Amino acid sequence: MIIILKPEATKQDADEILAQIESVGLKPLYMPGTERTVLGAIGDERKLGSLHLESHPCVDRITPILTPYKLVSRESHPADTLVDIGGAMVGGKRFTIIAGPCAVESPEQMLLTAQAVRDTGAHCLRGGAYKPRSSPYSFQGLGKQGLEILHDVSEKVGLPAVTEVIETEDVSLVEKYAAAFQVGARNMQNFRLLKALGKSRKPVILKRGMSATVEDLLLAAEYIVSEGNPKVILCERGIRTFETATRNTLDLNAIPYIKQHSHLPVIVDPSHGTGVREYVTPMAKAAAACGADGLIVEVHNDPKSALSDGHQSLDPDQFMRFMDEIRPFVQAAGKEL
Numbered sequence: 001m002i003i004i005l006k007p008e009a010t011k012q013d014a015d016e017i018l019a020q021i022e023s024v025g026l027k028p029l030y031m032p033g034t035e036r037t038v039l040g041a042i043g044d045e046r047k048l049g050s051l052h053l054e055s056h057p058c059v060d061r062i063t064p065i066l067t068p069y070k071l072v073s074r075e076s077h078p079a080d081t082l083v084d085i086g087g088a089m090v091g092g093k094r095f096t097i098i099a100g101p102c103a104v105e106s107p108e109q110m111l112l113t114a115q116a117v118r119d120t121g122a123h124c125l126r127g128g129a130y131k132p133r134s135s136p137y138s139f140q141g142l143g144k145q146g147l148e149i150l151h152d153v154s155e156k157v158g159l160p161a162v163t164e165v166i167e168t169e170d171v172s173l174v175e176k177y178a179a180a181f182q183v184g185a186r187n188m189q190n191f192r193l194l195k196a197l198g199k200s201r202k203p204v205i206l207k208r209g210m211s212a213t214v215e216d217l218l219l220a221a222e223y224i225v226s227e228g229n230p231k232v233i234l235c236e237r238g239i240r241t242f243e244t245a246t247r248n249t250l251d252l253n254a255i256p257y258i259k260q261h262s263h264l265p266v267i268v269d270p271s272h273g274t275g276v277r278e279y280v281t282p283m284a285k286a287a288a289a290c291g292a293d294g295l296i297v298e299v300h301n302d303p304k305s306a307l308s309d310g311h312q313s314l315d316p317d318q319f320m321r322f323m324d325e326i327r328p329f330v331q332a333a334g335k336e337l
């Protein structure tokens with residue numbers, strides 16, 4: 001339920017009502033706005049009845065949150081949420097670029113790629129140490145050694161690092177080495193992992209599952225936020241459809257839909273979304289134009305020697321052109337690169 005307070009209600013009034021909400025076993029939410037304060041009560045809404053808040057002198061009105069996801073819904077939190085990845089902001093007026101290789105392969109590969117993406121204006125560095133591959137025979141990532149390389153290079157070049165976590169048991173280890181977690185498409189509904197990440201204080205980039213609906217994605221985000229971590233960034237990375245011309249079908253409809261229904265920032269992954277290097281820039285432009293808050297893009301110092309996803313990775317020169325080409329689209333959408 002959403003409880004809208006009267007304009008004259010004070011912080012003390014809000015605190016008293018929040019305590020009442022908590023006393024009946026509901027999760028209280030405090031959402032101060034510019035004109036008035038909105039409170040939330042999450043859980044079994046029948047419990048709210050006993051408080052008779054509708055007749056409280058400070059309460060203007062009470063309305064139910066109709067969406068199945070509550071905390072991540074725009075109804076519960078009308079203003080955009082901004083998420084800070086180690087000093088790089090995602091959301092609001094920003095258009096954030098997270099760039100780097102699919103996988104951490106060696107200190108040299110990571111450093112060369114990281115220097116190139118930093119010099120071209122990327123805000124965060126990506127690189128997978130744990131790779132969830134479709135085939136058990138494909139490169140699985142360097143594991144802890146990969147985390148160490150990523151951390152080292154991230155410090156050297158001064159870019160916060162983003163990396164995937166695939167196991168609940170690895171959350172505390174990955175947390176030590178990275179500025180933000182990535183949850184991959186294959187793990188979007190790994191609810192134990194989502195709950196563990198909800199206990200962390202570091203941001204989570206939650207990628208949409210390849211056969212997940214947007215509502216599934218928002219409910220997965222709700223798992224993380226309801227455990228206490230509000231720093232979630234959603235990521236559209238393409239879904240499986242009957243179309244086989246490209247690796248995935250990049251569902252850009254999801255961007256305006258998510259913007260309308262949720263306050264969380266949303267970024268796009270045009271690398272996995274298309275699977276084809278030549279289509280990365282056109283779809284990145286489209287993502288900027290339709291209101292995304294940023295991009296996560298695969299860049300490799302030498303894509304032809306990449307151990308994973310080389311065919312969809314940009315080389316440093318291509319990444320430079322990519323940044324130049326997307327800039328007008330970012331500006332036209334009212335954001336800053």
Ligand code: PEP
Nearest residue numbers: 102184185186207237272
């Ligand atoms: C990746 O980012 O390299 C990756 C494996 O992505 P996804 O989970 O979207 O397939």
Ligand code: MN
Nearest residue numbers: 102298308309
């Ligand atoms: Mn990849």
